Amino acid sequence: MLKRIKTFLRDNRGTAAVEFALVLPLTVTMLLGTLNMSIYLFFQNSLSSALDEASRAVSVWPVPSDAELQTEFTDHLLSAQQFGNAQLAITHGTDVSGRDYVDLEATGGIYVNLVFVDLGTIPVRLTKRSYPQL
Known part of the structure; x- marks a missing residue:
């Protein structure tokens, strides 16, 4: 009986399959995490670029309307809309020195699901x- 146990412990057939089964979930999770992070960074960069273009449109003459700013923002989102939702909020105001300004706030979110873990949005x-130039 002891001889069979020693033979069984020395037998290394199938160890590669066991190691593969242990490493596969971690590898897949890391791969999907990298893909989701790159999509998130693409979405953030696209949102920033669209916000920059809308901000530039405010500072040229003639000053565009809010609807034109929304269109400018949406036109420059590239293909980021397919990955998440993006909205532009426009607020007009006057600073303490009496200069008019336009605050632009771009918001959005990316849904992340790593098969094993749902991270939400x-x-x-x-x-x-x-x-604006007056």
Whole structure:
């Protein structure tokens, strides 16, 4: 009986399959995490670029309306809309020195699901203040 146990312990057939089965979930999770993070960074960069274009539109003459700013923002989102939702909030105001300004706030979120772990929606929020030329 002791001889059979020793023979069984020395037998290494199938160890590669066991090691593969132990490493596979971690590898798949890391791969999906990397893909989701790259999509998140793409969405954030696209949102920032669209916000920059809308902010630039505020500072040129003639000052565009809020609807034109929304259109400018949406046109420059590239293909980011397919990965998450993006909205632009426009607020007009006057600073302490009497200058008019326009606050632009872009918000959105990316849904992240790693097959084994559901992380929900990761929010993105960017703001920018622009001063129109009068």
